[in-house]
Amino acid sequence: MIRGWCPTAWRPMAAGDGLLVRVRPRLGRLTREQMLGVCDAALAWGSGLIDMTNRANLQIRGVAESNWEPLVAALVALGLVDPDPELEARRAILVAPQWAVGDDTHRIASELEHRLAWLPDLPGKVGFAIDAGEAPVLRDDPADFRVERGASGGLILRADGRDSGAALVPGSEVDALIAFAEWFVASGGRDAGRMARHHAPLPRWAAGAEHPAPPMAQPITRRLPVEAAQGLPFGRIDAETLRKSDAEAMRTTPWRIVIFEGVTHATATGVRLDxxxxxxxxxxxxxxxxxxxxxxxxxxxxxxxxxxxxxxxxxxxxxxxxxxxxxxxxxxxxxxxxxxxxxxxxxxxxxxxxxxxxxxx
Incomplete structure (x- = not known):
């Protein structure tokens, strides 16, 4: 059975080992307090197992129905879940993990987070990718509306499934994403469910001819310019083990790798990620x-x-x-x-x- 939605904290999904409760870290980053809080929550109200998804989200596994409400309350208190379920459902934002404060990726993703209320009601699996570094790194990762570096060096807006996109005026990126999402709904995109399956002609302002820049060269280990990366077999994290990390913060990726800030060496080696x-x-x-x-x-x-x-x-x-x-x-x-x-x-x-x-x- 294919469900037309992804679980959220407010709308968990039943699995064979209990409820799956999804956590969408803002900008794909957890502070140390948030990281330890997620571990404590997974141990107190779940099985202690956490999965990282291909959208760079975390899923707390093994949650009993009687434990769901206190778990969500703890996640809201940590600032990891929006207290408004409708806004939480719209936070499907995949962020290139090597962002730095004030750069294009950080600026655009932060503004989109603050303007979630402007977005229309989208199908549950529809999401955004903010990939505005020097070269794209999220080309193969799931998203429907993409802001990414274009071949000419500027940023482009590209619909998933299309080879090219439209050049963006600096500062207009989030306006363009909101307008694109509104067009998607108005043109029948809800029936298709995803942008790549929606074959309506794009609006003229979004149907550009500029191709994305060549993707950043990435070996399977995805060496990123932040302090230490740890591969997770099949994306699985054990909360007891993660609690022992001395990291100052943690970034999630869609590649079954976590990136620890303030750590000078990787804490695991030899993990197969292929x-x-x-x-x-x-x-x-x-x-x-x-x-x-x-x-x-x-x-x-x-x-x-x-x-x-x-x-x-x-x-x-x-x-x-x-x-x-x-x-x-x-x-x-x-x-x-x-x-x-x-x-x-x-x-x-x-x-x-x-x-x-x-x-x-």
């Missing part, structure tokens, strides 16, 4: 197979990107991967250069058959 796997069974009621233990065993055997999905939804990765395993009726469908749920090359394999196929018993 395999995607959702939580799988039994934590997700829609998954029919285990995912992460198999992904850990298979990843060293595969040349390229691996995606193991518990069902055809493909929550862990929307883009194609070199090798894709999709759970179906307790077995795995194998496909190549495909997305989860694609027509399989070899259907109905079990874990032992997959390990043998890729070279180990």
């Amino acid at each position: 395999a995607d796997a959702c939580v799988g069974a039994p934590a997700c009621p829609q998954a029919s197979v285990e995912t992460r233990a198999l992904a850990i065993r298979l990843a060293p055997l595969i040349d390229g990107r691996l995606h193991v999905s518990g069902c055809a939804k493909g929550c862990a990765r929307a883009a194609p991967a070199d090798v894709v395993l999709t759970g179906r009726d307790g077995r795995y469908d194998l496909a190549f250069a495909a997305r989860a749920g694609s027509v399989p090359t070899i259907p109905g394999l079990d874990a032992a058959q997959l390990l043998t196929y890729f070279g180990t018993a």
Whole structure:
């Protein structure tokens, strides 16, 4: 079952291990007080496990329904959740994580946060990307309306799914984003659900011919110009472990990496970040197979990107991967250069058959 919305703190989603409560840190950054507060909340009212999503959000797992209200109250008190549920639902803003105070990314994202009330009521999965550094870093990450660096050096407004965008006048970026969101709703975008599936002709002022600048060169470790980055296997954080960090602040990314400020060395090494796997069974009621233990065993055997999905939804990765395993009726469908749920090359394999196929018993 594909739900047409993403969970928020005010609208949690039921999973096999309890409610998922999503936290959207402003500008993708938590102060030390907020970081420790999230850990305490996850331990007090959840399972102590926190997932980082491909929108750079945090999800507190394993929350019982009786614990949801005190958990949300704590998150509101920390400044991580808006006390207005409608405004919280509009805070789907993905921010290039290497921003500095006063630069274009920080300026635009901060203004958009302050003007959320100006946005129309958008479908639950629609979001914004503010990617205004020297070169784009969020090209492959989920967003519908993008402000990013253009090939000429200025900023452009680009609709997801379009190759080019319109040049922006400095200072007008948030006005343009709000107008674009209003056009999306007025032109029937709610029926499409996402900008990339909305094929209405763009308004003339948004249909520019300027292409984005070449993306920043990024190895899989995504070395960013802030102090220390730690890879998280499958985006999972243990609250007890995170509490031990001496970081001054923490930034989230859509790449299963956290960036610690005030730390001079990475706290984990050797983490594979070229395999995607959702939580799988039994934590997700829609998954029919285990995912992460198999992904850990298979990843060293595969040349390229691996995606193991518990069902055809493909929550862990929307883009194609070199090798894709999709759970179906307790077995795995194998496909190549495909997305989860694609027509399989070899259907109905079990874990032992997959390990043998890729070279180990």
